[in-house]
Amino acid sequence: MRLERSTIDKHGSGSAILIPEEPEDMWHAYNLIQPHDHLRARAMRNVKKESSTGTVTSKPIKLDLTISVISTDFDIGSGQLHVAGRVAVENEHVKLGSHHTLDLELNRRFTLIKGVDSKGGIWDSVALEMLREACETERKAELWAVVMGEGTANICIITEHQTIVRQRVEVAVPRKRRGGIDGHDKGMEKFFSTTLSTLLRHMENAKSTQQDTEKTTPLLLASPGFVAQAFQSYIKAEATRTMNKTLLALVPTILVAHSSTHHVHALKEVLSSPAIMSKLSDTKFARETALMDKLTTLIRQDDGRAWYGPREVERAVDKGAVGRGGGVLLLSNALFRAQDVGERKRWVKLVDKVRDVEGGEVRVLSSLHESGKRLEGLGNVAAILTFPIEDLDEEDEEVVNHAASGEEMVI
Amino acid sequence: MEESPSVKSKDLNVAEEFEKSGMKRMANFVVIGHVDHGKSTLMGRLLFDLNVIDQRSIDKLRKEAETIGKSSFALAWVMDQTSEERNRGVTVDIATNHFETEKTRFTILDAPGHKDFIPNMIAGASQADFAVLVIDASINSFESGLRGQTKEHALLVRSLGVQRLIVAVNKMDTISWSQSRFEEISQAMSTFLTTANFSSKGITFVPCAGLTGENVVRKVQTSDASWYTGPSLIEALDASEPGKRHIEKPLRLTISDVFKGGVIAPISISGRIEAGSVQVGDAILAMPANETATVKMIEVENKPVDWAIAGQIPTLHLTDIDPIHLRSGDIVCTPKDPVKLINTFTCKILAFEHVLPSSVDVFRGRLHTEGKISALLARLDKATGEIVKKKPRVVKPGEVSRVTVVLEKELPLEVGTRVVLREGGNTVAAGLLEG
Numbered sequence: 001m002r003l004e005r006s007t008i009d010k011h012g013s014g015s016a017i018l019i020p021e022e023p024e025d026m027w028h029a030y031n032l033i034q035p036h037d038h039l040r041a042r043a044m045r046n047v048k049k050e051s052s053t054g055t056v057t058s059k060p061i062k063l064d065l066t067i068s069v070i071s072t073d074f075d076i077g078s079g080q081l082h083v084a085g086r087v088a089v090e091n092e093h094v095k096l097g098s099h100h101t102l103d104l105e106l107n108r109r110f111t112l113i114k115g116v117d118s119k120g121g122i123w124d125s126v127a128l129e130m131l132r133e134a135c136e137t138e139r140k141a142e143l144w145a146v147v148m149g150e151g152t153a154n155i156c157i158i159t160e161h162q163t164i165v166r167q168r169v170e171v172a173v174p175r176k177r178r179g180g181i182d183g184h185d186k187g188m189e190k191f192f193s194t195t196l197s198t199l200l201r202h203m204e205n206a207k208s209t210q211q212d213t214e215k216t217t218p219l220l221l222a223s224p225g226f227v228a229q230a231f232q233s234y235i236k237a238e239a240t241r242t243m244n245k246t247l248l249a250l251v252p253t254i255l256v257a258h259s260s261t262h263h264v265h266a267l268k269e270v271l272s273s274p275a276i277m278s279k280l281s282d283t284k285f286a287r288e289t290a291l292m293d294k295l296t297t298l299i300r301q302d303d304g305r306a307w308y309g310p311r312e313v314e315r316a317v318d319k320g321a322v323g324r325g326g327g328v329l330l331l332s333n334a335l336f337r338a339q340d341v342g343e344r345k346r347w348v349k350l351v352d353k354v355r356d357v358e359g360g361e362v363r364v365l366s367s368l369h370e371s372g373k374r375l376e377g378l379g380n381v382a383a384i385l386t387f388p389i390e391d392l393d394e395e396d397e398e399v400v401n402h403a404a405s406g407e408e409m410v411i
Numbered sequence: 412m413e414e415s416p417s418v419k420s421k422d423l424n425v426a427e428e429f430e431k432s433g434m435k436r437m438a439n440f441v442v443i444g445h446v447d448h449g450k451s452t453l454m455g456r457l458l459f460d461l462n463v464i465d466q467r468s469i470d471k472l473r474k475e476a477e478t479i480g481k482s483s484f485a486l487a488w489v490m491d492q493t494s495e496e497r498n499r500g501v502t503v504d505i506a507t508n509h510f511e512t513e514k515t516r517f518t519i520l521d522a523p524g525h526k527d528f529i530p531n532m533i534a535g536a537s538q539a540d541f542a543v544l545v546i547d548a549s550i551n552s553f554e555s556g557l558r559g560q561t562k563e564h565a566l567l568v569r570s571l572g573v574q575r576l577i578v579a580v581n582k583m584d585t586i587s588w589s590q591s592r593f594e595e596i597s598q599a600m601s602t603f604l605t606t607a608n609f610s611s612k613g614i615t616f617v618p619c620a621g622l623t624g625e626n627v628v629r630k631v632q633t634s635d636a637s638w639y640t641g642p643s644l645i646e647a648l649d650a651s652e653p654g655k656r657h658i659e660k661p662l663r664l665t666i667s668d669v670f671k672g673g674v675i676a677p678i679s680i681s682g683r684i685e686a687g688s689v690q691v692g693d694a695i696l697a698m699p700a701n702e703t704a705t706v707k708m709i710e711v712e713n714k715p716v717d718w719a720i721a722g723q724i725p726t727l728h729l730t731d732i733d734p735i736h737l738r739s740g741d742i743v744c745t746p747k748d749p750v751k752l753i754n755t756f757t758c759k760i761l762a763f764e765h766v767l768p769s770s771v772d773v774f775r776g777r778l779h780t781e782g783k784i785s786a787l788l789a790r791l792d793k794a795t796g797e798i799v800k801k802k803p804r805v806v807k808p809g810e811v812s813r814v815t816v817v818l819e820k821e822l823p824l825e826v827g828t829r830v831v832l833r834e835g836g837n838t839v840a841a842g843l844l845e846g
Contacts (some may be wrong), residue, residue, distance in 0.1 A: 172734065174670035176493050176504050183670055184493055224527035224836075225503060226495060260527070260836025263781045265770045269835050300765040302805050377768045377783055 001025040001134045004109060012122030013115020016131065020106055023079035024159050027368065028134035029104055030074040030081050031333055032112060032127060036120025036341070038088055040066040041102045041110035047093045063093060067100055068117060071339075076164055076368065080104075121341055124348045125355070126364065130333075145220040146199060147270075148227050149262030150188070153195045155202060156264060158220075158271075158285060162368040165264055166202045169195045192234045200246065216249045222259040222270045232256050268292075268370045288371035291363060295330065295382055296374075304388035308378035317350060320358060321385040327360030332380040334367040347381075360386075418707050418730065420692025425718045426658050429688075435511065437722055438653040439518040439683065441535045441573075443564040444545035445556030446524035449581045451502050453545055453621030454521050455486030457644065460628035463510045464489055483622060490521045501525050505535040505667075507724065509712040512649050516712070518724055524560050526836065530772075530779050533567060533831055534667055537776035538683035538724060540653045541575035542568045543644075546596060548618070549585045553596055557603070563838055566607055566763060570841030571829050575613045576604065577647050584620040588635035593618050615647045656721040661748035662687035662695070664727075665776040669737045676708065676728035680737055682777070683724045687745065690718035695729075696746040697736055698823035703746055704732035740778035742823040750823040757788065757815050758830060759796070760842035766806040766814070766832075771839060773818060774831040782818040784832070789813045806840075813845070 001020050008014035015038075020026055033039060043065040046058045067085030074081050081104045090096040104110055115122040123131075143158045151173040155166045171194050173187035203217070221228040232254055239247040257276055259266035270276055272289045298306035307316050313329070316322055322329050335347045354360040365372040375382060442450045458464045473485040481500060484491075490506040491497055502523040509518050520535040536542065544565060546553055553561075568576070578600055586592050597616045604614055618639055619626040625633070626643045642650065663685040672679035689695065693706045708728040709719050719725035727743075744750050760766070770783040790800040791811045798813075806812045816832070824830075828844045 172669055172738065175668040175739070176496075176506065224530075225525070226499065230495070258527075260833070261530070261772050261779075263772060265781065266835070296767060296769075299767060299805055302807070308804075374769055377770060377785070379768075 001028055003131070003135045008114075008123045008128075011115070012124055012127075014123065015111050015113040016123075017109055017111045018134075019109045020104065023106070024161060025106075025134065026074070026079045026081045026104065027162055028130065029110075030072055031130055031337060032134070033069055033072050033081075033083060034114070034121045034337075034341070034344070035069050035071065035339055036117040037069045038066055038113035038116050039069055039083055039085065039102060039110060040064060040089075040113070041104060042108060043100060043102055045094060045100065061093065063091065065089075065091075065094065065100055065102065066111075066113075067102060076162075077166075119341065121344060124345075125352055126336055126348050129364070130336075142217050143220055144199070144203065144217055145222065145267060145270075146195065146228075146231070147259055147262055147264060147266055148195065148221065148223045148231065150225075150227055151191055152262045153191075154262065154264050155195070155199055156267070157202075157206065158267070160285070161366045163264070163267065163285075163370060164368070167198055169198050171195075188230070192231055195231070196235060196238060203246070203250075216246075216253055218253040218255065219250055220255045220257060220270065220276070222257040222266065223262065224258070224260055228256045228258075265370055265373070268374070271370075285369055285371070288363065288365050288369060291328065291330065292365075292371045292374050295328075295384060298384060299382075304385070304390045306382065306384050307389075308382035310379055310381050313381050313383045314350065316383050316385055316389060317354060317358070319389060321387055321389055322354050322360045322383045323358035323386055324360065325386050326384065327354070327358065327386045328384040329354045329360060329362045330375055330382045330384075331362070331364050332367045332372050332375045333364050334372070334376065335380050336364070418692045418705050420690065421717060422692075423690050423718055425688035425690055425720060428718060429658065429720055435514065435516050436653055437516045437518070438540045438648075438651060439520060439538055439722070439724060440541050440543055440577075440648070440651070441520040441522050441532075441539035441568065442543045442545060443522050443532065443536065443560075443568060444524055445547070445552075445560040445564075446501060446526070448524060448545050448547040448552065448556055448561075449487075449621045450524060450545045451487035451490040451506070451521055452484075453579060453581055453619070453627065453644075454506075454508070454519050455489035456621045456624045456627050457519075458489055458508060458510060459486065460624055461510050461512075461645075463508070486622070490519075503528055504531050512645065514649055515653075517648065518712070522564075524564075526560060529560075529563070529567075529833070529836075529838070530774065532564065533571070533774045534777040536564075536568045536571050536573065537665070537829075538667065539568070539573060540722070541577070541651050542573045543577045543579055543648075545579045545581050545621075546600070547582050548580050548589075548592055548596060549582050552582075553599075557599070562603070563763075565604060565609075567831060567838060567841065569607050569609060570761060570831065574609070575651055576609055576615075577644070577651070578604075578614060578616045579644055580616060580618045581621050583618045583636070584623050584625065588618065588631070588633060588639075590638045593639075615642070615650075617642065617644050617647050619644050653722065657686040658688055658720050660686035660721075662689055662693075662743070662745040663750070664689070664695075664743040665778070666697075666737060666739050666741045666743060667724075667777045668739055669734065672726070672728055678730075678732065678734050678737070679726055679728045680743070681724065681726040682743070684719060684721045686721050688718060688720040689725070689727065694746055695727075695743050696749050697732065698742045698744060698750050699752050699821060700736035700738075700741065701749075702732055702736040704729040740776065740780075744823075750825055752821040753824055754818045754821045755785075755815065756818075756824060756844055757813060757846060758842035758844045759791065759811065759813050760806075760832065760840040762806045762808050762810050762812065762840045764808055764834075764837055764839045766812070766840055769834065771816070771832045771834045773816065774833065775822075775824065775828055778822065780818055780820065780822060782816055784814050785817045786815045787812060788815060814842075816842075 004017040006016040066089040068088040069085040071084050084101045145156045147154045153169040171191040174183035257270045259270050338344050355362045472488045476485040506521040522532040522535040625631040665682045666680045667682040707730045710726040773782040789798045790803045793811050832840045
């Protein structure tokens with residue numbers, strides 16, 4: 001994402017002009033745009049005109065519209081972002097208060113204004129951090145991954161902030177039976193060819209939206225047992241047989257790893273294995289996975305040094321346990337997409353307190369990554385404490401798990 | 412207009428037919444144990460000595476095995492048939508085979524021992540009446556197995572409802588039938604198995620040697636083994652009481668394989684009937700696809716029959732259904748009393764590892780799906796089942812608790828079903844579905 005101009009003052013109100021450049025930027029935009037913010041972008045709108053004779057003609061015209069956001073809708077698969085709202089600045093064609101849904105597009109600038117509506121949010125510390133992260137220009141890590149088992153493959157793309165399942169391939173592979181071995185081998189052959197052609201199609205699609213078409217994104221194959229190795233040899237054989245250029249370029253980038261199942265969440269073990277870690281060392285994904293691992297290990301020890309759940313964490317922060325010297329606060333960015341502004345403020349306050357007052361570390365995990373999903377299971381927020389506190393969960397009888405069910409599910 | 416049924420039903424009363432037929436009792440057993448402890452070889456030996464496999468086939472396998480320098484694998488290749496299994500020398504998937512003794516007809520389910528293929532092992536164990544746990548008696552092998560899959564498999568079959576266990580202490584020939592070693596292993600295993608809720612009555616220890624065939628079918632001859640007077644493996648198998656059959660209940664069959672049976676049978680399924688019965692001409696309902704099909708032919712142990720009942724593992728040749736509606740792990744039931752699809756359930760679990768709310772793989776026989784433990788509801792007392800602590804933060808190994816599980820998609824699951832929860836290649840807990 002490119003930040004063209006920003007006029008954000010020290011109270012957190014102002015505007016930012018942004019140009020999304022790659023599909024992932026839509027995800028950032030989705031996280032930045034809050035209800036009651038003002039958003040200005042180029043729009044198509046059918047405008048009715050009454051001629052002097054009384055006939056009404058409707059004509060689509062292009063115009064810049066500013067809307068006050070009511071809701072956002074993000075389609076993960078296609079990376080499209082639709083923002084619904086009411087027109088906030090009147091012009092000659094459109095009346096104030098009429099509804100419009102803006103579709104944000106790649107390479108088309110939009111302006112996001114916060115702090116104009118008293119009901120809405122401002123450019124708080126979390127929003128500014130997100131903006132900074134979104135506009136980082138350095139080349140981002142990207143990886144295709146196929147998590148597979150006999151007959152099932154999940155084709156995903158892992159980027160800095162997202163893990164998106166592009167497609168799930170399922171081919172019925174007959175099991176071994178007396179005298180029926182052919183069926184199994186044929187089935188595997190068919191499964192491999194379907195998976196490979198599907199994968200190539202998705203790679204082609206992804207390339208068409210990229211500027212840098214020469215770059216080959218590495219491919220990670222993971223499976224229990226030997227399926228991934230077998231698939232790697234299949235790709236190699238296909239590459240030499242067909243002399244397909246894309247395929248030949250792909251072969252040297254293949255990494256093979258072990259996973260315990262063919263499910264997408266098995267990616268977390270793959271990406272935390274030392275061999276893969278060293279190749280991906282500094283991706284956000286790898287860092288977050290390591291952190292989640294540390295957290296769960298500490299929770300398992302059950303000695304009061306790690307807590308999860310909104311109330312428990314807030315209490316721990318109040319007691320000053322998430323501070324300098326190892327205190328880590330982990331939050332899912334789903335919390336900051338809360339429709340309720342008060343809810344968002346609650347978490348921003350917590351973040352500010354830990355980072356600025358206590359001196360602890362704050363990590364906002366992407367809810368589209370496996371690590372974020374693991375955190376979602378724990379109620380979207382967790383903390384590693386500097387000193388153990390017991391019984392933070394006392395007098396805590398009602399369920400505080402609304403976040404896990406209210407948040408939209410991916411895949 | 413209603414189509415006339417393509418297959419005519421004989422409208423048999425299967426329960427009565429079964430009584431009349433005076434059929435030998437049937438039992439399915441799963442062979443479990445750590446990788447490379449000789450499960451497949453032992454079963455190959457069993458089949459060979461019982462003349463299920465003829466000398467010619469064994470000679471052929473032996474020759475093939477020698478050509479790639481693995482002559483000791485010949486017997487295992489009776490069970491391990493895919494090229495991958497043979498090249499790598501490990502079992503990948505369940506192998507099914509049949510044999511009979513004077514009293515009983517047995518179905519062998521030879522499970523893979525390798526850690527990665529535990530899903531397949533669970534699929535096999537869920538079809539079994541009892542289990543044969545194979546242990547390598549040689550130095551260090553037993554010990555490393557006990558840390559590995561010997562332990563995990565034993566815990567799994569127990570939580571899948573298997574109560575009877577035959578422990579085959581294998582490779583006795585390599586330690587010259589040492590009595591002290593056999594007793595040492597029996598002792599260690601007894602202690603472990605009783606803590607895993609097996610009753611000592613249900614466990615039998617049998618020393619044997621799969622590669623040479625001593626004490627498998629024929630009694631051991633060497634003087635080293637004169638101390639042993641107990642049963643041979645086949646005698647121990649014969650002494651096992653098969654589990655109760657729920658013939659009167661509505662039909663439930665878990666599909667373990669879908670394949671093309673041949674020109675006359677374009678779509679076939681196989682799997683164990685958990686309850687009820689099925690006969691030629693019956694209409695069946697495949698869940699979760701919710702599609703009906705008609706049973707055209709039934710085969711049990713590769714022979715055509717008119718009906719099959721609970722406990723058997725038949726092959727059903729079907730018509731009037733598209734293969735895409737059938738997948739391994741699906742449930743076949745009667746349209747009159749279908750299984751309900753659910754995506755959220757509470758279950759009582761016995762934890763093997765620490766349990767936190769997190770994503771898990773949920774296993775039920777061949778069924779294998781993504782899900783997550785969304786809430787830990789309560790920690791329960793192990794003996795009485797009463798609530799000890801509400802909403803525990805973490806469940807420790809060995810504790811019993813009640814949790815809510817949310818599945819990624821709706822699946823046919825019923826109250827009383829046994830499920831296994833795994834995470835990252837480890838079995839986290841085994842549970843009983845409560846609703």
